Amino acid sequence: MTMRDVAILARVSPKTVSNVVNDHPNVHPDTRARVQQAIAELGYRPNHSARGLRSGRTGVIGLAVPELRQAYFAELADAVIAAAAKRGLSVIVGQLGGDREHEIELLTHGLPQTDGLLFSPERLGTEDRDLLAYVDFPMVMLGEWIFGGPTDHVTMHNVSAARAAVEHLISQGRRRIAVIGAHPDDETRVMGPSNLRIQGYREALAAAGIEHDPRLERVVAPWHPEDGADAARLLIESGLEFDAIFTLTDALGLGALRALGEAGRVVPDDVAVIGFDNITISHLTMPSLSSIDPGRAEIAETAVGMLVERIEWGAGSSRPARLHKAAFDVIVRESSGGTASGAAEASSRKPGATAQALNG
Structure with a gap:
């Protein structure tokens, strides 16, 4: 062809x-x-080899994520590959494994044989922002760990989306709402998905006049289904009263559903559950899992588009950094009183605009 x-x-x-x-x-x-x-x-x-000989480009971009075992990142990679294919590009996917030194190495050198990088770190933070000034290849940041740097950044509405999830539970009459997914090292970190989503959880409780009970905030690391199940079991064994659980990822939510079922707690009659990420399997569980759809397709499409522009402009471009937050939806399924197929109860379709500057 x-x-x-x-x-x-x-x-x-x-x-x-x-x-x-x-x-x-x-x-x-x-x-x-x-x-x-x-x-x-x-x-x-396209014949990337021929194009590369003429332009010095490979027609390949890199995507670096913490781990593909987390379904969100696997599905994000799938969306990035699709967005790149529409532009005639291939994608090399690398796993960072939560290794800070690996992340710094990648930030310093990029991925070999690629024209640019989509970079989603897990162990770097705002204190590492200065490292971005030394990046000499086209790059777009993903995720929630470093804000305000000199690179384009595509992320999600963590605080307001988490707040909307808890507001949904409150609208169902729930008052004792637990949250599963706080990270043990996040007390000293302002950013990061855990802290930002916990912030949204607390804001929703405060707005509804519900007293915050820190015992209902359950620390979990890493964010795998078995860890969610263990955290839910400990919550049940604690004897604390609760009538809803907000899990900071769907993977944790899958585990929580398992633990609640084992304990004879009926979902959603006894305990309503909502997750975050809207991974594909969420609508296949029994009961199906309510979730926040964070705009994964929009994140992938926008990030790839920004990266292609940076590649065209060249790594030394003086054009200002841009921030884009994808719009989200609250998808209500059986675990919080909805239907198996789910429906969008609340949306943030208007915020997903691109700012010309990170501080704008």
Whole structure:
């Protein structure tokens, strides 16, 4: 399959196909969509080796995430690969494994044989912001650990999304709401998904006039299903009264559902549960798991688009850093009184705008 075949199917010139593959900005949106559809239908794969010889580029971008065992990151990788494929790019995925030295090494050197990097660290924090000034390759930050740096950043509405999750539980008449997922080292860290989501949890309780009980905040690390089950079992064994659980990830929520079932607690009659991430398996559990959809597809599409722009501009570009927070939805399923298929009860469709500067 050649570029000429794509051009014939899309009814454009080979030059236009090349412009779409290389993500040049001066292509009409309708034309771009037609070419991308033809590429998908024909299964066309650009010759990155030839292009690399001419431009010094490989046609490959990197994605570095903490671990693919966490379903959120596996599904994010899938979305990034799809977004890159639409632009004729391939993706190399690397696992950081929660290793700070590995993260610093990657930040210093990037991934070999790639044109740019989508970087989602777990052990770096705001105190490491200065390291970003020395990055000499195109990069877009993902996640919640470093804000205000000199690089583009795509993330989610952690605080307001968590607040919306707890507000949903409160709207169901729940008053003793536990949260599973606090991290043991987050007391000294301002940022990070755990702290930000705990902040949203506390804000929702305060707004509803519900007294905060720190005993209902359960520390869990790492965020795997078995850890969620263990935390829920300890919560049950503690004898504390609770009628709802907010888990900071769906993986923890899956474990919590298991532990509640083992203990004879009926969900949602006895205990309502809502998670965070809206991973695919959430609608297949019994009962299906309510969740926050954090806008994973939007995160992937926006991040890849930003990275391609940075690659085109060059690593030394003086253009200001941008921050984009993807819109979220509250997906209500059986675990908190909804249906198996789930429905969006609340949404943040309006906040997902790109700021031109990180402090803007």
